[in-house]
Amino acid sequence: MALRWARLVRDRKSKGRQGGKSCEDFRIIHFPPKVSAINRLPVEILSIIFSYEDDPAWRSPGLHFALRHEAVLSQVCRLWRAITLNMPFLWNRIALVHYDEHIVAQTYALLKRSKRVPLEIRVDWRPLWDLRHADYAAAYEGPVDYRREALRDALSALTRHVARWQLLLIRVDNQEVMQDALSAIASCSSAPLLEHLCLAAPTCNEEGREVPFDYSSALFSCSMPSLTYLSLRNSPSHWCGASTTGSLTVLKLHLPYDIPSASYADFMEMLARSPLLQVFWLSCVHTFEGYEDWVGERVLLPELEKLSFHNIGPDLGSKLLACLAITNLKRLELNLPDCWGSYETFVQELVTPYPETGQTILHSVTGLRVESIACQVDILSSMLYCLPKLSVLFIDHCHSSVFYLVLMRYMAQSIAENTEPQDEYTPLLLPLLDTVVLGDSDALVVRCLVEWRLMVDRRLRRLFVDSKMIMDIEEEDRLVEQLDVFGRVLTSPGKELMLDLDEVMDNLITTPKDCVHVIPAPTEQPPNTIALCR
Structure with missing residues (x-):
């Protein structure tokens, strides 16, 4: 035991004379490092590395501020902090979430650090939604602290930088909170850089149906000349009127039952200003003011590739198809139950060729998704003769879909004709399916x-x-x-x-x-x- 202790003391003394380094340490020193130290890398290279989005989760605006990509980089060392603070595009994503206690201070800090870079703003203020979805089996009915004062202060700071807005997404689950948000935005006169606008407002239940709240008091007159993406869910429809002066590429509207504050003429003018529209999605809209009396030339949408109609009024749907000229449609989605009537006229518009080209809307469709169509089988079967390029067919609810029955009937007919050939040749339908x-x-x-x-x-x-x-x-x-x-x-x-x-x-x-x-x-x-x- 004493001998082992003496050896340990001798080894420690020898290491002390060598500066505390072992023989293995000295062997490693003789080999130069393959990668230079991080403090020797030029700032230009570090800035490229910092701007590289390696992990999308770090770039998520809903992530806690201390864990976000730019915040983590700024806390590594003084050099990295100095570099990140001088890279304003790292700080241009501002997320207003209800669970963040320091939302106002962080908003001011991000506005300062982002300098003049365009801003991406996301407002997700849904504490009640989070509480109810924490447990699907339980319905939360208790009081909710919406912290409206903090949200108003943060929005007030953002409105002073409206000239830098590039993306604005607002999603709340309370009428009063939505009123605060719309009032703050309505005070702006112009958003010249705004390209992406998405508003999702809550609804109320009246007599068993979901209806939107009235936000007519939030008068909106902000000019948006660069707007390309517009999505409104239960939101005031005057947002898709004369204010939208840009050329839209994506338009999504989900407004229960009616649109009282926008006329059909304004809506058609907005579509006429958007010849580059690629996606048109309309859901839960029964009528437009003045759509029956509107008379005008067809609005040409040569770039439209996706058209979706979900639970819209049959007369309104037929009128829209009659007023639009769609020549390059690739994907069509239809969910038209019998809530408001039958859709025979709507289907007739789909299969009626344009006088100028002699082709129907369906001639270029490659993907068709059908959930339900309230239409007679004989009329609906005519759609099969107008889909020569269809390659993908998506039927959500087969047992309740008339289109499913149409497909089954045609299958039986074609099998019978193949078994017993007829004198007259019947061309094959859906050749590319x-x-x-x-x-x-x-x-x-x-x-x-x-x-x-x-x-x-x-x-x-x-x-x-x-x-x-x-x-x-x-x-x-x-x-x-x-x-x-x-x-x-x-x-x-x-x-x-x-x-x-x-x-x-x-x-x-x-x-x-x-x-x-x-x-x-x-x-x-x-x-x-x-x-x-x-």
Whole structure:
């Protein structure tokens, strides 16, 4: 024991004479480092590294301020802090969230550090929504502290920099808070750089239906000459009137039942100013003021690629189609139940060719998503004759969809004609169809669909069915062998995830092989089977 202690003392003394370094340390020193020290890198290179968005989570505006990308970089050392503070575009994202206690001070700090760089502003003030969705099984009904004074102070600071606004997103769950936000913005006269505007307001329940609150007192006269993206959900419709002087590329309107504060003439003028419009999404709109009496030339939308009508009035939908000239439509989404009547006239407008070109709206459609259409089968079947380029068909609710019955009837007819050829040749409908998504269906119908495409020598390549469908293992193995991709559509209780269906549809139309929503299937399914997130 004494001998071991003596050896330890001797080793410590020898290390002390060498400056506390071991032999291994001296061996490493002889090899120069391959990478120079961080303090030797030029500021120009460091600034490029700092601006590189490696992790999207660090760039998220909803992330706590202390964990955001720019805040973390500024706390590493004095050199890094000096560099980041002189990079204003790192500080141009301002997020106003209800759970942030220092929202006012942070807003002033970001406005100062961002200098003259365009601002991206996101207001997500939904404490009640967070409390209710913390537990889906419980409904929170207690008092909620909305901290309206803090939000008003932060918005007041932002309005003084309205000339720098580039993106503005407001989403709240309280009428009074929304009134504060709209009043602050309405006081601005011009937003010359604003390109992206998204407003999502709450609704109230009256007699079993959701209706928007009245925000007519928030008079809006702000000029937005650069606006390209406009999304209004339960928001005052005069925002999509004369103030929108820019050329829109995306227009999304979700306004329950009516639009009392905007006329149809103003709306058509806004569309006429937007020849580059690419996405037009209209939901829960029953009528426009003065749409029945409006007379004018068709508004040409040559760049429109996506058109979505969800639960709109049949007369309004027919009028819109009659007033628009759409020549390059790629994707059409229809959800038109029988809440307000039948849509025979609407379908007739879809299949009626334009006099100038002799082609219909549907002639260039490659992706069709149908949830429901309240229309007679004979009239609806005419749509199949106007879809020569359709490659992706998405039917959400097969058992309640008339279009599903139309497709089944045509399948039976074409199989019968193929079995017993007729003297007159019947051209094949849907010659390019290779991807089908069925929200809910039967295993027998799925088998008939696959065999139908094989019989007409137009093999189906991708097929997705409902995850709840009961199917034999032998049948699944057979489908996997016959198809390039066979998958199941997963359902989720979170309503917010329903928006993912839009991205799924986009990927199926553009790059179906690289669909970002494809995930490994459960272990009990065949190894080649995949599933889509829903």
